[in-house]
Amino acid sequence: MKLRFFTLIALFGFLNLQGQEYYFPERNADWEVKSPKNFKIKDGALKDAVDFAEANEYSGSRDLRIAIIKNFEKEPFHKILGPTKKRGGPAGMILKNGYVVAQWGDTKRVDMTFSVTKSFLSTMAGLAEDEGIISDTKNLVGDYIWDGTFDGSHNSKITWEHLLQQNSAWSGELWGGKDWADRPPSEGGIDDWKLAAPKEPGAVMEYNDVRVNVLAYSLTHVWRKPMPLVLKEKIMDKIDASSTWRWFGYDDAWTEIDGLQMKSVTGGGHSGAGIFISAEDMARFGMLFLNDGKWKNERLISENWIKKATTPSTPNVNYGYMWWLNKKGARHWEGLSENIYYAAGFGGNFIVIDKEHDLVVVTRWLEPDKVGEFMAKVNAAF
Structure with missing residues (x-):
């Protein structure tokens, strides 16, 4: 009995340690980087994904005022009603257990994030x-x-x-x-x-x-x-x-x-406004959801809310509470987990949560119709 008791204690201790595996960067500190090999991630395949993101920049103007007006020109009465900002080039981060295993572009640059705001x-x-x-x-x-x-x-x-x-x-x-x-x-x-x-x-x-x-x-x-x-x-x-x-x-x-x-x-930026933010701050927000609403040991959002937010709505299986869901529907990323969910914004801004691989993926200015292919390349690294 004593042996079983101590075995259970050891097991629960192991589970607690497993629960603390995620790394959470301190404010203004350099984000800790680890080699993909530390997690048995295929280095070459991950590099292919990053190269793909850099080679497939969003095709719209870097002057987002121009890109917005052009994209929504068929809307009657459409005009810019709030602030806009010229954007940077492709940027992003791939986090495994919170550690950076790949990044590209200027991850500290503040840019518009459009419907990621939702x-x-x-x-x-x-x-x-x-x-x-x-x-x-x-x-x-x-x-x-x-x-x-x-x-x-x-x-x-x-x-x-x-x-x-x-x-x-x-x-x-x-x-x-x-x-x-x-x-x-x-x-x-x-x-x-x-x-x-x-x-x-x-x-x-x-x-x-x-x-x-x-x-x-x-x-x-x-x-x-x-x-x-x-x-x-x-x-x-x-x-x-x-x-x-x-x-x-x-x-x-x-x-x-x-x-x-x-x-x-606003909850978006198609008439200007919305959240202007860096890739690194987007990644922090993603880490909060990857860890089921907790930052380190502090609960900020209930698990119940995250479950509700990521439950498919009746009229659209790919949409929850302003999070896109990778369920089998019109926006399914073929070959990838149906448990993936993500925030998505105009111009190729994404925060992707992949619990099965303990991943947060942030992209800025990736051609939007290429994101499924990009995520397939990321997935191939595992």
């Missing part, structure tokens, strides 16, 4: 649920936001989950953006889009920044403070991120809460 915004909702500010994401948003944003027979049906899964079909206008004019269908014209009846909430996923910005606006009101402040205090300071990241809203996106003027941020 995964940060989703996390603000997760923190709100973890702290009881929102009881449950299945609650109606109109029970929390009573200023008219969720009035009417249609918008009153919308839940937090609908907004997080981008299937709310919220109808209206915010900060000069009209829901029907944001990424309109390929067919039809202004009258067709404008007069079309909104779809039932929860029925169809539609990628739509106006509706995402409605979520940011709503979270600002329930937190009663700007989202960048919540992100800084609850996440970025705790994960020892740099002081260089910024989260912008549109120039005119001001709202009053408790007598104070606050900027309501």
Whole structure:
């Protein structure tokens, strides 16, 4: 009996040590690098993946104002409403157990990250649920936001989950953006889009920044403070991120809460704004999710939230709570684990979480339609 008891103690001790295998870099410290051979990773195959990323730079202009206007030129009334920034070249990091096993480009450079911002915004909702500010994401948003944003027979049906899964079909206008004019269908014209009846909430996923910005606006009101402040205090300071990241809203996106003027941020950058951040700070955010919501031994996000955020939505198996999921569907990366999930942004910005290989992969300015091929090359190194 004694032998079994001590064997169990030894086993649990081993498991605890295994749980602490991840390396977490200190603030402003050089990120520790390890040879791929330390983890039995094929050095040549990993180099092929990096070479591929460097050779397949996003084809749009490095002047992102030009790239944005060109890419969204078919949207009626589209214009730049918030800050933009000229971008750098391809950059990225591949972390195994938190250690850098490959990197390329300028990983400290701050660039726009576009819809990667959505995964940060989703996390603000997760923190709100973890702290009881929102009881449950299945609650109606109109029970929390009573200023008219969720009035009417249609918008009153919308839940937090609908907004997080981008299937709310919220109808209206915010900060000069009209829901029907944001990424309109390929067919039809202004009258067709404008007069079309909104779809039932929860029925169809539609990628739509106006509706995402409605979520940011709503979270600002329930937190009663700007989202960048919540992100800084609850996440970025705790994960020892740099002081260089910024989260912008549109120039005119001001709202009053408790007598104070606050900027309501965006969940993307296709009209400017969103999160401007370095690859290294993106990697820190990725490490937090790889470690199931804990930074070192401190829990910042509940495991329950991460599970909810990475559960497929009914209308789109590849989308959870503003995280893309590698399930077998329209956006499946063939040959790669279905448990992979990732944040994705315009221009080839990605934070990929691969729990099965204890990997975080960050790419900047990789041609977006090449990311599946790139990840297959990374996978081939294992």
